[in-house]
Amino acid sequence: MTKMDYWLKQLNLFFVALSFFTRLPIPKWVEFDNDKLNHSSRYFGLVGAVVGSISAVSFWLAQLILPASIAVIIAIVVGVMVTGGFHEDGLGDTADGFGGGWTVADKLRIMKDSRLGSYGALALGLGLLLKWQLLVELALYSPLAAMSGLLVAHTLSRVLAASIIFTEQYVRDEDGKSKPLAQQQSLDDLFILFASGLAILLWLNGVVAFVLLMILWGLRLLLVSFFKRQIGGYTGDTLGAAQQISELVCYMVILAVGLS
Template identity: 55%
Template sequence: MDVLRRELTLFFIAMGFFTRIPMPVWVKVDADNLNKASRYFGLIGILVGAMSALVYKLSLHVLPTSISIILAMIVGVVVTGAFHEDGLVDTADGFGGGWGVADKLKIMKDSCIGTYGAVTLLLSMILKYMLLLELALYDPEFVIVALILGHCLSRVLAASIIYTDTYVSEGEGSKSKPLAQNQTANELIILLVTAVLALWLSGLGSAILIAASLFLLRWILVTLFRRQIGGYTGDTLGAAQQVSELVFYMLLLGSLA
């Protein structure tokens, strides 16, 4: 029972960290538990993706596919509180508008949205909508698989960066949530097992190619983050999630074509 309670605690911490769903009152959050909770970030992705997919599925009975996709996207944003989108915006503003590392970090912790962030967010949302719509042209039901896998794998990719890279503090005044800053091999293994099982259960024939492509994307993102600010922040992890979700949809669409 102690083991089960501990794992449930870690799951609920991950849920509270990545979504607006409230944690049970008995869950105690501390730095150590937050680091360990990163093992369940992929599972939380499945939860968010399943909620989006459910709304999409129900909407299909009374609404056009295009509107159902928009509603599914809205659910994802509402459930997470636009947590990852905010990271994408801040990263785009910081990397696009800052000159040195300190300048980039200063911009990233600013709550105001800049031109780079606004354009990046707009284009990413349009691209996500169009990719899901194109997937629906093959089979409206296929969007359900795409949403669940996309939310899961993108969070696994982003969370795995914590294991290999250095956390860069944004300094005082940062608006970021508390962040998992360290991972053990146990957390990484559970993350990867979640991703492998999700791909295997999906029955996708292109699963190995998709996994290899996402691994390459991870290397590209990590290299970019290191060159820009010397490591990762909560914002860059959010950006990694958003970018990898989009790339996953592209890979899925490409495999069908």
């Protein structure tokens, strides 16, 4: 394989990841199959950087003419529009399944239901409210703090969620109606995924980067343990929930440590 072929393959994998997690247009020449979807997980963090950058730019433009609190709402809305609410949907489904099901089969069945239940509505409502408040506090400190928070949190949260694929067992739906999902990772995939996370940490000072790294590692352990107790592994919905929860934690750490 020539260097040109190698980089074209990597670009193809990136566009596969981008098409999977966002509504952004991609070139028509991009090829899709299960193997490419599995290996595209290496670029999930980079996709997060794209989404975070778009949200950050939206916030910056909005805050030039509107109050910071309104600009934050616009940034959140833009982020949801870019992803199609992909991860928020996972959080809602996970909350409904874990909150309303008694057995593993019940939880998986509820998580596949397209209707939103009370647990899911509460999780989404409280999650969005907390996200808005945290970003408002960052924005009141400085617009750059909010923009940095968006970029860092969107990237690292997707790195954390995608890393679960490497170590944990995918819980298959018995009726085979699960959403397409990257279910395998190689060491190369994991290395590139972590490299994107480490690169984005350079955006922060050393203390904040170290605290974020330690807290997110601990959060990953807690989430994995919780998912195992609930359903014995992970699904696409639980990965979405992991992304949303870790995104919120990133904002909290940056606000508590980075601005103290």
